[in-house]
Amino acid sequence: MNDFLHLKKNLKKDFSGLKPIKVAVLGDSATQFLVQALRGTGYDFGYDLNVFEAEFNQIDQQVLDPTSELYEFQAEVVLIFQATHKLLQKYNKKLNQTGFQNLSGFAEDTLAHTKQLISTLQSKTNAKIIFCNYTEEDDRVFGQYANKVEASFVYQLRKLNFLTEELAGQTGNLYICDLSTIQNTIGRETFWAPNVYTNTEMVVSIDALPHFAQAVLQIIAAFQGSFKKCVILDLDNTVWGGVIGDDGLENIQIGQLGIGKAFTEFQYWVKKLQQRGIILAVCSKNTESIAKEPFEKHPDMVLKLADIAVFVANWENKADNIRKIQKILNIGFDSMVFLDDNPFERNIVRENVPGITVPELPEDPALYLDYLYSLNLFETISHSGEDAQRTQQYQKEAERVIFQEAFTNEDDFLKSLDMISDTKPFDNFSIPRVAQLSQRSNQFNLRTIRYTEDDVKRIAQSDKYVTFSFTLEDKFGDNGLICAVILEKRDAQTPENKTLFIDTWFMSCRVLKRGVEAYTLNTIVDWAKVNGYATVVGEYVPTPKNEMVRDHYKNLGFASKGGVWALDVATYENKTNYITRK
Amino acid sequence: MDKQEILSQVQDIFRDVLDEENIHLTDETTANDVEEWDSLTHIQIIVAIEKKLKIKFTSKEILSWKNIGEMVETIQSKLVA
Numbered sequence: 001m002n003d004f005l006h007l008k009k010n011l012k013k014d015f016s017g018l019k020p021i022k023v024a025v026l027g028d029s030a031t032q033f034l035v036q037a038l039r040g041t042g043y044d045f046g047y048d049l050n051v052f053e054a055e056f057n058q059i060d061q062q063v064l065d066p067t068s069e070l071y072e073f074q075a076e077v078v079l080i081f082q083a084t085h086k087l088l089q090k091y092n093k094k095l096n097q098t099g100f101q102n103l104s105g106f107a108e109d110t111l112a113h114t115k116q117l118i119s120t121l122q123s124k125t126n127a128k129i130i131f132c133n134y135t136e137e138d139d140r141v142f143g144q145y146a147n148k149v150e151a152s153f154v155y156q157l158r159k160l161n162f163l164t165e166e167l168a169g170q171t172g173n174l175y176i177c178d179l180s181t182i183q184n185t186i187g188r189e190t191f192w193a194p195n196v197y198t199n200t201e202m203v204v205s206i207d208a209l210p211h212f213a214q215a216v217l218q219i220i221a222a223f224q225g226s227f228k229k230c231v232i233l234d235l236d237n238t239v240w241g242g243v244i245g246d247d248g249l250e251n252i253q254i255g256q257l258g259i260g261k262a263f264t265e266f267q268y269w270v271k272k273l274q275q276r277g278i279i280l281a282v283c284s285k286n287t288e289s290i291a292k293e294p295f296e297k298h299p300d301m302v303l304k305l306a307d308i309a310v311f312v313a314n315w316e317n318k319a320d321n322i323r324k325i326q327k328i329l330n331i332g333f334d335s336m337v338f339l340d341d342n343p344f345e346r347n348i349v350r351e352n353v354p355g356i357t358v359p360e361l362p363e364d365p366a367l368y369l370d371y372l373y374s375l376n377l378f379e380t381i382s383h384s385g386e387d388a389q390r391t392q393q394y395q396k397e398a399e400r401v402i403f404q405e406a407f408t409n410e411d412d413f414l415k416s417l418d419m420i421s422d423t424k425p426f427d428n429f430s431i432p433r434v435a436q437l438s439q440r441s442n443q444f445n446l447r448t449i450r451y452t453e454d455d456v457k458r459i460a461q462s463d464k465y466v467t468f469s470f471t472l473e474d475k476f477g478d479n480g481l482i483c484a485v486i487l488e489k490r491d492a493q494t495p496e497n498k499t500l501f502i503d504t505w506f507m508s509c510r511v512l513k514r515g516v517e518a519y520t521l522n523t524i525v526d527w528a529k530v531n532g533y534a535t536v537v538g539e540y541v542p543t544p545k546n547e548m549v550r551d552h553y554k555n556l557g558f559a560s561k562g563g564v565w566a567l568d569v570a571t572y573e574n575k576t577n578y579i580t581r582k
Numbered sequence: 583m584d585k586q587e588i589l590s591q592v593q594d595i596f597r598d599v600l601d602e603e604n605i606h607l608t609d610e611t612t613a614n615d616v617e618e619w620d621s622l623t624h625i626q627i628i629v630a631i632e633k634k635l636k637i638k639f640t641s642k643e644i645l646s647w648k649n650i651g652e653m654v655e656t657i658q659s660k661l662v663a
Contacts, residue, residue, distance in 0.1 A: 004626070009601060032622055196625055198641035206629045 004033070004206045007040025007213065018048040021220065024075035024127070025051055026059045029083045030201040037213035038079075045217045047224075056201070063117045066124060075127045077220055079177070080117070083203040084134045084157065085192075091153050103151035107160035115167060118174055126455065129174050130219055133161045135183040135191060172454035175219050175381060182211045185374070218379040225439050225450060228357065228377050229331050231273060232322060234340035235284040235291055235313075239267060239303065241365065245290050255300035262365040267302035269369055273378060274307050277387025279394055281310040281325045283338070285345075288313040309394035318345050319352035328398050330509040332442060332545065337377055341365070382436040382453070386480050396477040397510060403476075414515060414578040417474040421516075422582040423523055426460040426467040426484070433481045434469055441506040442545040446538065446552060449504055464489055465503070468523055472511050472579070483507040483516055485524060489533075500528045502538040509548075515577030521556050525572045536567040583661055588654045595630045599623060609651030635661065 023038065025031050035053045042049035052073040054062045059080060062070040070078070091106060114131070121129055138146065138154040146152035161180060168174045183191040186208060193205040204212055221227070236243045240263050241253025253260040254267075274280050280303070284291050291313035295305045305311065310328050312321045318340075326333060334355035340346050341361055350358045362371050400417075407413035426434055435453040442448070451459070459465050470483040486504035502524070507516060528536050538553045540546075553565035556575070583591075593607045600618040613619045619627070628644055631637070637660040647653040 005599060005630075008626075012601070033625075193629070195639055195641040195644060196629065199644050200621075200625055202625070206626060 001210050001214070002041075002044070004037060004040075004209050007037050007044075007210060010040035010043040011036060013043060015043065015048040018043070018046055019224070020048045020050055021077065021224075022050045022052070022073065022075045023077045023079060023220070024054065024062075024070050024073055025079045025081070026054045026062055026070070027081040027083070028057045028059060028086045029081070029203040030056060031081065033202060033206065033209055034081070034204065034212065037209040038216060041210065041213035041217045042220075045221055047217070047220065049220075059117065063120050071124055075125065077130060077223065078121060078125070078127045079130045079132075079216060081132045081177075081179075082134075084137045085197070085203050087134060087157065087160075088137060088139065088153060091156065100149075100151040103156065106151075106156040107163055110160055111163045111167065114164065118167070118171060122171075122173060122454075126173075128223055128452070130177050130216060131164065131168070131174060132177045132179045133164055135180050135188070137188075137192075172452055172457075177212075177215050177219060179212065179215070182208065182215060186211055215376075218376060219381070222379045222381045222439075223450065225442055225448075227335065227380055227440075228278065228337050229335040229440070230279040230281060230309075230325075230329060230337070231270065232281045232283050232325060232336060232338045233270065234318075234338075234342065234345065235282060235286060235294075237341040237365070238339055238361075239263065239270075240294060240298075240301075244294060245286055249293055249297060252294060252298070254294075254298065259365060260300070262368065264300060264302060266365070266368050269372070271302050271307060274303075274391060276378075276383070277390050278378060279309045279329060279331075279390055280307055281329070282308050282312060283318055283321045283325065284313045285315055285318070286313040306395075307391060309391045310398055318349050322349060322353050322356065328401055329394055330397075330512065339372075382432070382439055384432045384436050386433055389480065393477065393479055393510065396479075399476055400474075410513075411578070417476075417514070417578070419472060419474045419514065419579045420582050421473070421519060421579050422471040423468055426456060426469055430469040430481055430484075431456050431460060434467075434484045437481065437484060437506060437508065438504070441508065442543070443509050443548045444512070445506040445543075445546050446502065446549055447504060447541045448506075448543050448546060451504070459486055466500070466527060468520075468527075470516065470520060470523075471582075472514065472516060473582075479508070479511055482511045483520055485520060487524065487527075490537075495532055496534045498533045499535045499537050500524070500533045502536065505538070515579055517552070517556065518575035518577040519579040522574050522577070525567070525569055525574075528569045529572075534569055536569060537561075538565045538567070539563075540565070583658070585654055585658060588657050588661075589650070591634065592631060592650065592654060592657070595627060595634060599626050599630055607650050609649060609654070611650040612648065631657065637661065 025035055031053055035051050039049050039051060052069065052075060054070065062068045091103065094106065095103060118129060121127065134157055136154065136157060142149050142152045146154045149155060165176060168176050191205055191208040196202055196205065233239055241259050242251060244252055254263045270280065292305060294301050295303065310325045312325060314321065322338065332355065333353055337357045337359065338349050339359065339361065346358045349356060357377065359372065359375055361368055404413050432453055435451055435456045438451040438456065460467055466487040466489065468485050469481050472479045472482050484504065484506060485502060488501040488503045490499040490501050492498050524536060538558055540550060540553060542550065558565035558567045589607060593605060596605045596607060597603055600623060602618060605616060628639060632639060635657060637657065643656050647656065
């Protein structure tokens with residue numbers, strides 16, 4: 001972890017070229033250092049945070065007054081940080097006035113206030129809200145018996161954190177920065193410096209600030225669509241102890257005994273990631289049949305072959321193998337994590353595969369998990385039921401790659417796939433997945449506007465927009481929802497001026513080169529024609545990642561027109577593809 | 583550690599925290615003499631001294647010093663004890 005001084009020195013560096021993000025910071029304690037830490041950490045993340053820092057203890061005024069500086073600032077992200085110590089002061093005051101019998105509702109009252117702040121913010125802005133939970137502080141008035149006393153401070157504090165989590169679960173655009181876990185990890189003595197607090201109203205110590213800022217930036221980075229999608233695993237001494245090729249199936253270390261325990265627990269963790277939707281791949285220097293043997297035969301293996309989307313075991317160098325895995329998965333290297341016990345392999349991969357994350361696993365396998373926890377590599381801002389099926393979809397993709405090699409003619413291959421698309425306006429089933437894809441798609445994304453679930457819901461209900469979501473199913477399996485378009489109706493006085501603007505068009509890279517682009521455009525133009533629109537207009541907004549679609553509209557026959565791309569509906573001829581509408 | 587050594591270590595910390603190599607501290611130096619030394623950076627300096635010399639200042643001490651000399655005296659008393 002970088003120290004605060006490093007972050008402060010970052011502030012003097014050149015921020016030009018970094019992505020600007022407007023963040024409002026509202027706190028009930030002194031936040032000057034926090035703001036510096038946020039900006040400094042932002043630099044390391046590649047963001048130029050433009051911060052509005054509200055005056056000390058002005059949360060309510062800023063949120064409830066519609067003419068406040070907060071709303072004028074038009075933040076993309078609002079960070080609300082209310083300190084436990086301030087909460088304790090409120091509790092103390094209330095106790096003084098009313099006695100313990102009236103404090104059983106303290107958490108609920110506080111939550112009601114939070115709810116009011118959040119719903120006011122939501123009604124006035126589309127900003128995403130990051131709300132810090134409370135670090136634990138026990139006044140020890142009841143000793144450990146406090147856990148049995150509803151009115152005790154620690155009881156109410158924990159209840160409040162729990163209620164806030166519940167609220168966040170039900171509230172789109174509300175995300176929790178888990179300060180409580182940070183304090184549990186670095187310790188209260190590090191987190192809280194009473195001598196500094198007494199003189200400054202600062203409730204987070206200088207040593208804790210970088211942890212705090214990093215946690216906030218991890219959430220902000222996830223808002224920007226930057227997160228990990230895949231873990232690539234070495235096998236020997238990473239997934240099990242020992243070397244399968246030398247030691248044999250009976251002698252590798254795994255299970256409940258000794259160091260085997262560490263590997264088993266590691267596997268359970270990786271399995272959880274897989275169930276959450278992280279793709280697993282194997283990259284091992286081994287003979288393939290030998291490398292697969294434990295997965296097939298060892299009774300203590302938690303991970304099974306079915307959990308692994310792409311399995312590469314050979315004697316080639318790992319950087320090349322990871323490139324091969326990347327080709328099949330079609331996701332950016334910066335969304336991949338490579339776990340290998342061998343420092344030599346780690347270095348080769350780190351040096352030859354730009355962007356990939358390669359954690360410096362500790363030498364002792366017993367320490368793997370705590371070290372990986374500390375990195376918090378898998379921040380996300382959405383979770384859907386479809387996540388768990390992702391492995392299967394990528395396994396199918398690997399099969400398709402092999403199947404395709406049998407065809408010399410691209411059209412014959414596509415025809416043979418028997419592709420079907422369920423094409424319809426966004427509905428309650430598709431909205432969560434559309435929102436998620438809107439967050440995740442970086443490469444095939446024409447304007448890269450990130451929509452949350454609430455945003456998508458609003459658009460789906462608005463009569464100013466037309467929406468389509470597309471699934472793709474073929475003989476190998478169902479890819480699920482893989483593409484979405486949002487069309488804005490730009491009506492005009494005369495029919496010949498009626499324009500349909502493509503606000504959003506993104507697609508999962510899993511289905512590149514299947515004709516989905518042609519099928520999608522046919523769908524758009526078809527709707528435009530039936531509803532009397534003369535022109536379809538598209539725009540390409542470049543980002544560091546969407547170079548792939550720079551010529552998208554040109555390739556589809558749009559004409560360049562004043563910075564955007566226009567297509568005449570009347571003269572459009574349907575583009576050939578081999579996808580049937582369901 | 584004698585006062586001169588403490589002063590020199592404190593000076594290193596000032597230079598590091600304030601990112602300014604041309605700071606020269608004497609016993610008589612006050613916050614008015616060092617441009618970047620304000621109430622905020624003061625806290626950073628205090629915490630850096632605490633860390634480097636493995637001491638803790640009391641809340642009262644943090645705001646009690648009129649000049650560097652008094653600060654060094656407090657530090658010395660803590661190092662002896």
